[in-house]
Amino acid sequence: MVMQTLKVELANRSYPIYIGRSLISNAELILPHLKRKHVAIVTNTTVAQLYLETLSNALQDAGVKVIPIILPDGEAYKNSETLNLIYDALLQNRCERSTTLIALGGGVIGDLTGYAAATYLRGVPFIQIPTTLLSQVDSSVGGKTGINHPLGKNMIGAFYQPQVVLADIDTLQTLPAREFSAGMAEVIKYGLIRDAEFFDWLELHIEQLMVLDEQAITEAIYRSCKNKADVVARDEHETGERALLNLGHTFGHAIENAMGYGVWLHGEAVGAGTMMAADLSQRMGWLTADEVRRIHQLLTAAKLPLDAPKLGVEKYLHLMQLDKKVADGKIRLVLQQAIGKSVITSDYDAEKLKQTLSLKSD
CATH class of the missing domain: 3.40.50.1970 (Rossmann fold)
Structure with missing residues (x-):
């Protein structure tokens, strides 16, 4: 190779x-x-x-x-x-x-x-x-x-x-299988935030990736690094676009903190957090039910745990306030407008966020 x-x-x-x-x-x-x-x-x-x-x-x-x-x-x-x-x-x-x-x-x-x-x-x-x-x-x-x-x-x-x-x-x-799956959460992230074509490719190649097919793994790493390198070159110190790389992380960091660092692997928490972001994005009218289904299906195929721990709305909100993206006391979140298109915003419905944090399906 x-x-x-x-x-x-x-x-x-x-x-x-x-x-x-x-x-x-x-x-x-x-x-x-x-x-x-x-x-x-x-x-x-x-x-x-x-x-x-x-x-x-x-x-x-x-x-x-x-x-x-x-x-x-x-x-x-x-x-x-x-x-x-x-x-x-x-x-x-x-x-x-x-x-x-x-x-x-x-x-x-x-x-x-x-x-x-x-x-x-x-x-x-x-x-x-x-x-x-x-x-x-x-x-x-x-x-x-x-x-x-x-x-x-x-x-x-x-x-x-x-x-x-x-x-x-x-x-x-x-690498233990659990650690590999944790890494896949970050790979999938790049497709979600800025590269819909890569997301499509991941859907087609997830089986090869999970059995460590050399060609598929190399391609996934290359395309992930290319996406990150492009963002970092434009926003090294995370004053704008680079914050989009934190899709699922505000929710995920709250999970890691609450459960104790290392109980949930970082990528596992990001995977669950990505589903929470997708849920809120759907409640905001941005993601369709089919897009949320595709996201859930790909994360599941990567063997990630997607049922976030039920910490309670107030506990989640408290821990999310500790996130580095908080500005003027307002939690800023990376949300999905579509697969391949994301936005960092504090302009979301607070009640809809609480509905997502309650972890209850409609």
Whole structure:
């Protein structure tokens, strides 16, 4: 299979995304992006057993000094305490501004490593090597980094772009099925918010995707990254269009927070949140019943749990007020005007929102 390449266009901070097989063992893709031959690889206990040796050996064979930093695995560890473990290792090893951090793992590792890179010595280079579908199609691209706070998800962080992203599809072979499905929520999101043609393609190819057909997976990752790269190039710091990428996230973050980080995987919560957004969009008269059925059918085929927990309307509203998109005390939501067309708005009927949050069908 030929490696696919695309670029996130951000003037002098542009960077490539490589999508293909056996990329973790290909040091030649990494070496041009190092200031000097000194890296710290940040990973977790699960991924370290699978891929740390392969990456370390490839880099060491190329003359690169490698410092491994192995963190506990899980969303519950995406916090300041774990972040300090990275700082501790960097300081103990006297890492300098020319040391490059490499994030080897899923979205939690990518977000933690990126935020550490943004803040250690006021900024050191970092590279993303995402090993989950969700991180390959979403969190590794675009420079959002950060940690969770007990009062809200991703409330502390920075926009900080990587030097390069390597999406090695071989890592999906070791990914638990539940994690793969969680990633599909973000893939489907791109079709819903801005690419109806991609949504149609996903409907036709969902069976191949779920059995990890190489050609289908590569195409889905490429088209997802292309959609995100296009949005990020126009709105890097989420002052407008980029907020559309948060379809389902305001509802989903409330679920994650209420249930405890890691109980629902991020993508699972986004999938349920996407259905809640579709429900409200239908109540607003924007989505047709057939469009809502298609959305539900595709998310179900991706084996995502779509029955959101019954937290109660007031609990949902309280947690959604903690969302980063809240402006002037008003919850702003990403809603669907059609499949492939979305809008971020605070101009919705509050009673209809409460009907959606009550999780009762009409």
